[in-house]
Amino acid sequence: MTDMKLRTIPLRRSALAQPETIAIGVSFDVTGARRFARSVTRLAQRHPASVIVDMSQTQSVDSSGFGSLISGLKKLDDAGATSYVVCANPAVRRLMDFTGVSRMFAVVDRLSDARHAIEQATAGALAS
Template identity: 30%
Template sequence: MKIALEALDGDAAVLRLDGRLDAAAAPKVQKSLEEALAQGRAHIAVDLDQVSFIDSTGLGTLVSGLKASRRAEGNLRLVAPGAQVRKLLRLTTLDRVFTVSETLEGA
């Protein structure tokens, strides 16, 4: 998995993911989320446009990031999830927990 963290104005950041968000990639994603929060970036948009697959470990990492961002008085939003990711969010009812946007501008 390729991961890129981009700081935006204020307390916002974009975490761009490319590949499979599974048990192998989850620790790296978690580290990037923690890095963003340590930099004072409590509002995080996770760009899932290039994520081809996500498993329960990957979902757990995103939920953990959401909780951490909320503790920091921010939020974690999911951007442009593909069909497989959307289906998994619906099946787990996490589509009711996360704010999901089609574009970064909408996040």
């Protein structure tokens, strides 16, 4: 039998990995903003390929929540992540459209839309 040496090979995060998801509650207020900011900081350190901010249950967003969302999306962008914001509530969606968030980041109506967009982007990246 031959003598085999084992060596450790560092692995990069797979392009096929599931996207990271941050779920926002019914009300995105100062308390939720703090939790969101902590989650974003931890996520950004891992440099994920894509992140879904799931606001599908969110009914209201105050100025603290909105400021935290913008800051967090920018931080994720700086970390190299593509972010998708899920807004099911028409009022929250109008806020994203009116403030220009939907022009800077992908804003979709359903979680399945975000996952589909990520799958399409991943398939396109793998094909090239």
